[in-house]
Amino acid sequence: MLDNYTSSLTSAHKKFLEKLFPGGVAFDPEVLRVYASDASLKVGTVLAVVRPENSDQVCEFMRWAETENIAVHTRGRGTSLSGGCVPTIPGIVISMLGMDKILNISRDDFVAEVEPGVSTAQLQEECEKLGMLYPPDPASAKATSVGGNVATCAGGLRAVKYGVTRDYVIGVEAVLPGGKLLRFGGRTHKDVIGLDIGRLFVGSEGTLGVITKLTLKLIPKPEASASVLVGYASLDAALASMGKVFAAGILPCAVEFMNETVLEILTKTSEVPWPDTVKSLLLFQVDGSNDTVPFENARLSHQLHDALWRMEGVGKDEEDKIWAYRRRVSAASYVLGPDRIGGDMAVPRGSILSAVRRFEKIAASNGKRLVAFGHAGDGNIHANLHYDASDPDDARRTEKTHHELDAAALEFGGSLSGEHGAGYLKDVSKQLGKDEHALMRGIRRVFDPKGILNPGKGY
Amino acid sequence: MLDNYTSSLTSAHKKFLEKLFPGGVAFDPEVLRVYASDASLKVGTVLAVVRPENSDQVCEFMRWAETENIAVHTRGRGTSLSGGCVPTIPGIVISMLGMDKILNISRDDFVAEVEPGVSTAQLQEECEKLGMLYPPDPASAKATSVGGNVATCAGGLRAVKYGVTRDYVIGVEAVLPGGKLLRFGGRTHKDVIGLDIGRLFVGSEGTLGVITKLTLKLIPKPEASASVLVGYASLDAALASMGKVFAAGILPCAVEFMNETVLEILTKTSEVPWPDTVKSLLLFQVDGSNDTVPFENARLSHQLHDALWRMEGVGKDEEDKIWAYRRRVSAASYVLGPDRIGGDMAVPRGSILSAVRRFEKIAASNGKRLVAFGHAGDGNIHANLHYDASDPDDARRTEKTHHELDAAALEFGGSLSGEHGAGYLKDVSKQLGKDEHALMRGIRRVFDPKGILNPGKGY
Numbered sequence: 001m002l003d004n005y006t007s008s009l010t011s012a013h014k015k016f017l018e019k020l021f022p023g024g025v026a027f028d029p030e031v032l033r034v035y036a037s038d039a040s041l042k043v044g045t046v047l048a049v050v051r052p053e054n055s056d057q058v059c060e061f062m063r064w065a066e067t068e069n070i071a072v073h074t075r076g077r078g079t080s081l082s083g084g085c086v087p088t089i090p091g092i093v094i095s096m097l098g099m100d101k102i103l104n105i106s107r108d109d110f111v112a113e114v115e116p117g118v119s120t121a122q123l124q125e126e127c128e129k130l131g132m133l134y135p136p137d138p139a140s141a142k143a144t145s146v147g148g149n150v151a152t153c154a155g156g157l158r159a160v161k162y163g164v165t166r167d168y169v170i171g172v173e174a175v176l177p178g179g180k181l182l183r184f185g186g187r188t189h190k191d192v193i194g195l196d197i198g199r200l201f202v203g204s205e206g207t208l209g210v211i212t213k214l215t216l217k218l219i220p221k222p223e224a225s226a227s228v229l230v231g232y233a234s235l236d237a238a239l240a241s242m243g244k245v246f247a248a249g250i251l252p253c254a255v256e257f258m259n260e261t262v263l264e265i266l267t268k269t270s271e272v273p274w275p276d277t278v279k280s281l282l283l284f285q286v287d288g289s290n291d292t293v294p295f296e297n298a299r300l301s302h303q304l305h306d307a308l309w310r311m312e313g314v315g316k317d318e319e320d321k322i323w324a325y326r327r328r329v330s331a332a333s334y335v336l337g338p339d340r341i342g343g344d345m346a347v348p349r350g351s352i353l354s355a356v357r358r359f360e361k362i363a364a365s366n367g368k369r370l371v372a373f374g375h376a377g378d379g380n381i382h383a384n385l386h387y388d389a390s391d392p393d394d395a396r397r398t399e400k401t402h403h404e405l406d407a408a409a410l411e412f413g414g415s416l417s418g419e420h421g422a423g424y425l426k427d428v429s430k431q432l433g434k435d436e437h438a439l440m441r442g443i444r445r446v447f448d449p450k451g452i453l454n455p456g457k458g459y
Numbered sequence: 460m461l462d463n464y465t466s467s468l469t470s471a472h473k474k475f476l477e478k479l480f481p482g483g484v485a486f487d488p489e490v491l492r493v494y495a496s497d498a499s500l501k502v503g504t505v506l507a508v509v510r511p512e513n514s515d516q517v518c519e520f521m522r523w524a525e526t527e528n529i530a531v532h533t534r535g536r537g538t539s540l541s542g543g544c545v546p547t548i549p550g551i552v553i554s555m556l557g558m559d560k561i562l563n564i565s566r567d568d569f570v571a572e573v574e575p576g577v578s579t580a581q582l583q584e585e586c587e588k589l590g591m592l593y594p595p596d597p598a599s600a601k602a603t604s605v606g607g608n609v610a611t612c613a614g615g616l617r618a619v620k621y622g623v624t625r626d627y628v629i630g631v632e633a634v635l636p637g638g639k640l641l642r643f644g645g646r647t648h649k650d651v652i653g654l655d656i657g658r659l660f661v662g663s664e665g666t667l668g669v670i671t672k673l674t675l676k677l678i679p680k681p682e683a684s685a686s687v688l689v690g691y692a693s694l695d696a697a698l699a700s701m702g703k704v705f706a707a708g709i710l711p712c713a714v715e716f717m718n719e720t721v722l723e724i725l726t727k728t729s730e731v732p733w734p735d736t737v738k739s740l741l742l743f744q745v746d747g748s749n750d751t752v753p754f755e756n757a758r759l760s761h762q763l764h765d766a767l768w769r770m771e772g773v774g775k776d777e778e779d780k781i782w783a784y785r786r787r788v789s790a791a792s793y794v795l796g797p798d799r800i801g802g803d804m805a806v807p808r809g810s811i812l813s814a815v816r817r818f819e820k821i822a823a824s825n826g827k828r829l830v831a832f833g834h835a836g837d838g839n840i841h842a843n844l845h846y847d848a849s850d851p852d853d854a855r856r857t858e859k860t861h862h863e864l865d866a867a868a869l870e871f872g873g874s875l876s877g878e879h880g881a882g883y884l885k886d887v888s889k890q891l892g893k894d895e896h897a898l899m900r901g902i903r904r905v906f907d908p909k910g911i912l913n914p915g916k917g918y
Contacts, residue, residue, distance in 0.1 A: 107809075153655070163626060190878060192874070194895070296747075298750075346647040415647050415649065436641050
């Protein structure tokens with residue numbers, strides 16, 4: 001691993017980049033500022049931004065970057081909440097948004113081949129036009145690229161039934177430091193020859209190579225869906241109901257929860273349809289055929305008979321109205337403070353209630369409120385803390401709470417991150433054993449001996 | 460990597476093993492003979508068999524084996540069809556069948572923790588008693604261990620809807636050469652901290668470590684299922700029907716196909732219920748709730764209106780009668796010859812028909828018949844060749860055909876193996892690029908610098 005990365009570009013460096021990326025390179029500080037940060041709002045130092053349009057350019061760039069000891073930070077749409085795209089070690093940002101094509105979508109193979117910069121929502125849409133579904137559905141699908149989803153193994157709303165990004169990546173083409181382009185997997189849904197390196201790229205946070213092409217598995221698009229928002233007197237009652245749904249053999253495609261603080265915020269910031277007795281919400285979606293969805297919906301409703309209130313919707317338009325309450329949570333939470341530290345811990349599913357209650361207590365002991373919602377079916381808790389960064393005491397207490405929440409998640413046998421990744425913000429050594437961590441770093445060195453890829457990020 | 464492995468055990472070696480595994484070690488050639496082979500019928504050389512009962516013994520053994528330069532071949536139930544368990548380099552077989560406990564199955568977490576030696580069928584059964592499903596369902600579930608399934612990323616009958624073994628492994632505990640016990644993942648359904656090493660173990664064919672514990676994701680058990688066996692005049696007509704099913708948005712949990720040769724064999728070896736006009740079969744299964752399965756079944760039947768003949772069954776007893784025809788294929792195929800070379804190539808789903816036709820031509824050009832059946836929904840073709848090993852010309856032509864089939868599978872963008880693994884029999888260099896292969900071996904060295912784990916196998 002390098003001790004010293006090149007910390008400024010010579011004019012020879014700049015000439016090389018200008019020649020390799022005609023019209024696709026920037027050194028202007030105004031432009032670089034955009035690429036110095038991501039949705040985490042942490043800021044790093046960018047020496048240049050390059051925007052390849054084909055894999056040949058990526059190969060040549062990676063050959064050069066390794067020789068020149070230059071750190072390379074691969075970037076999609078920069079929506080990382082954990083600082084995964086921030087050049088904390090000064091380097092060149094390689095924006096993959098110039099490689100954003102859908103290369104093909106096959107109704108025969110149920111496979112899509114895409115460049116990494118393609119918008120997740122666009123891919124979903126194109127697949128659906130052809131009667132197919134690309135199931136990974138991060139809440140941020142409209143804002144993210146598939147390459148970014150792969151780098152973080154993005155989860156999302158349908159994960160409880162359909163799994164996460166990892167489960168749909170069957171082929172990866174990537175360029176390694178030194179400039180070699182490697183291909184793993186392909187268009188077959190199954191392949192057990194050799195180690196499954198393609199999937200190792202999923203969730204690797206830009207540390208193994210620059211992905212230049214992805215082959216994704218698709219499934220038939222379900223004909224119909226229905227959603228139900230159900231209200232309970234407490235999160236305890238809500239999660240008890242959820243347990244009954246799974247015990248009855250129902251596998252919804254989405255199960256979201258919102259704690260009491262979320263309902264307070266929603267009530268405070270807008271008109272809400274539920275009565276005052278409702279303090280916690282669950283949101284379910286089921287899918288299937290036009291014939292079966294009404295039955296699935298009825299079976300689900302039967303298990304939710306304890307609910308104090310419910311709002312049902314069948315089909316996109318009606319469901320969108322219901323989901324709007326869930327979508328409003330993040331923005332509405334800013335009434336608690338203009339700044340935010342977000343958590344996305346995962347715990348074993350049966351521990352969600354205890355974990356949220358524990359998190360709330362920790363927050364309260366620091367004079368903070370906990371906004372807790374997320375993917376209950378996966379045990380994935382968005383535990384957000386709002387504060388005012390201009391108030392040093394608030395900032396300190398919030399930071400302290402955040403670290404205590406992470407520690408508590410681990411006590412439940414959980415993970416510091418269910419979908420955002422470690423990025424720059426998570427101290428993975430709290431979760432990973434020393435030997436396990438060393439092994440991961442050993443593997444990283446096989447791909448990237450000098451450590452030029454997204455250094456300081458991941459693990 | 461070692462050039463020379465210890466090729467015989469000294470009395471000090473034997474004493475060490477007897478002390479570490481009281482009552483759990485064998486040197487008797489009669490016993491060792493059993494462990495020298497697997498379902499591939501290839502034979503290797505076993506220096507000793509050990510049977511640990513806990514992970515402490517595995518740690519101590521692996522510390523010692525690395526120091527003593529002894530090759531270690533991990534073994535479950537020895538059902539590998541590709542020689543994955545055969546000690547082609549003489550070494551010690553570590554049988555994991557002494558660690559076969561189900562440690563816990565949680566209805567709250569939808570997680571099972573098991574030791575690797577547990578029988579797949581037993582785990583499935585115990586989960587189902589609790590209303591949960593462990594979806595991976597290799598056709599050989601009754602004969603296999605979960606650890607063996609993980610080593611090969613076993614697929615099976617339900618993969619088209621539920622995925623393969625990889626998709627259900629969320630935690631792996633394994634002992635590496637040198638004796639360190641490492642833990643990756645755990646009981647959370649989602650975890651994106653660090654590289655996904657747990658899943659790298661899936662399909663690693665015993666080359667990365669000795670797995671001592673597995674944490675598996677479960678799903679709610681569907682209430683009901685239905686199967687339909689449908690007959691067509693040709694495989695062409697059958698697969699055209701399958702295409703319509705997927706295009707209609709139906710995701711069956713199983714889609715099996717059988718080519719014309721299979722039907723000839725079934726007709727020759729037993730009474731069959733279909734008319735003579737039927738030359739190819741598809742077998743579908745759908746699952747869901749008691750209410751929805753009849754609708755799914757009707758929707759499926761509607762897409763299969765082209766079929767010449769059909770046999771439907773709802774519920775286990777009726778379905779078992781239907782599936783019996785599929786299960787009979789392997790055994791019945793021996794009418795074509797007492798010896799077998801099995802193939803389990805995967806191709807992109809849309810290429811199954813062309814691939815099977817190509818395989819048949821290759822077989823015919825060598826004077827052979829091709830038995831082709833398998834998991835059509837995954838593009839996974841069991842392409843079996845039967846012959847008489849006592850006839851050298853037949854054996855030679857069969858071997859030649861087998862290699863030509865492998866080459867043809869790759870021309871379709873396929874894989875040499877969809878579920879059996881490379882083991883000892885597959886020449887992975889035909890499929891893997893040189894750089895990709897070198898990278899995999901580099902990763903292997905991170906886990907196992909001396910190369911004592913299942914040397915000569917995998918990749």
